[in-house]
Amino acid sequence: MTAKLYCMGESGNAYKAALTMTLAGFDWEPVYVDFFNGAARTPEFLAINPMGEVPVLVDGDRTLTQSGVIQYHAAEKTGRFQGETAADRAEVLRWILWDNHKMSSQNGPLRFMMNFLPAEKRPAEAIAWLGGRARAAWKTLDQHLQERDWIVGNAPTIADFACCGYLYYPEPFGFARADWPNIDRWLDGIAALPGWKHPYDMMPGHPSDRA
């Protein structure tokens, strides 16, 4: 049975799950959550995920939340993108945790505040502070990719699909590919994988829907 991913195109966290499932050949389809009109705060949605967040994957009788959990689920079910050795798999977990701690947790709120909040509600100092932390993360990733094509080992893994979650979006949040040549090359490498799509082509929901 086709698994259902509750998601919207604007969510880089949902994109990590959608991208992993697509590239791994895991059977899924999107269920649009109209997050910006409060759909993640309805009783129906909170019954699926009390945290009121996307992504959520419903696969048969299992309901999975947190993008990394869904990534691991798809990787284990398909036997793909987990890393080749035990040491590789520990590295994959390390970078997924790093992404959750230092990378997407900065990029997501930064992009949200700078683009999806009304201009008069954007907290300039919080944006500046978070921007500094995001830049430190981009530097860490760029340095790590200096002599590598992939974050772990010699092949793409779910660590790559986690860390790239917010980096293909066009909305400005201080990240420019031209500033980070190794990240830029690595993003091209991911985009060249068979089946890759841009987040707005992979999931329903686009900022222009609210224009």
Next chain:
Amino acid sequence: MTAKLYCMGESGNAYKAALTMTLAGFDWEPVYVDFFNGAARTPEFLAINPMGEVPVLVDGDRTLTQSGVIQYHAAEKTGRFQGETAADRAEVLRWILWDNHKMSSQNGPLRFMMNFLPAEKRPAEAIAWLGGRARAAWKTLDQHLQERDWIVGNAPTIADFACCGYLYYPEPFGFARADWPNIDRWLDGIAALPGWKHPYDMMPGHPSDRA
């Protein structure tokens, strides 16, 4: 051979690793990193962890970074605190990722800015913004613990030892146990486990060292 944890008492992320190893009976000893005097930025330390962060575990020929990776390492080596079933283990990963994404990644910087930065350098608006996000996380955790003793299943797991990382510290960062009765009870439950110690009793380094 005794594993070495590069750490300092002030770090809640290091505490997650130290607490897990201690409660699991994993043989370790601390190596003090004088973080506040720049010891994590020396060439010697950056050779161990290019990210310039604690905790780092050196266990034989393996060097592990990210608290969650060290937690999993100790849990797998000792066969403890991983969760009892496959579904439990997916839940453990979910809450460890949630902690990294929503909980410790807010609590840590918030406590740092409110206590360890000089008063004139504390960014009030960034603190207010991050405080709001931290409160949302405390609410999520408190609600989850309403009818449970442990975050996953019926026994303590590394998910508990991740989420509690910053919650025993005395420095004020907006978290008060009295406001969150379920968290309060759960913290008492963790503190009652054999071998538990407060972070400042488990690792070298205390704010009074710099007084």
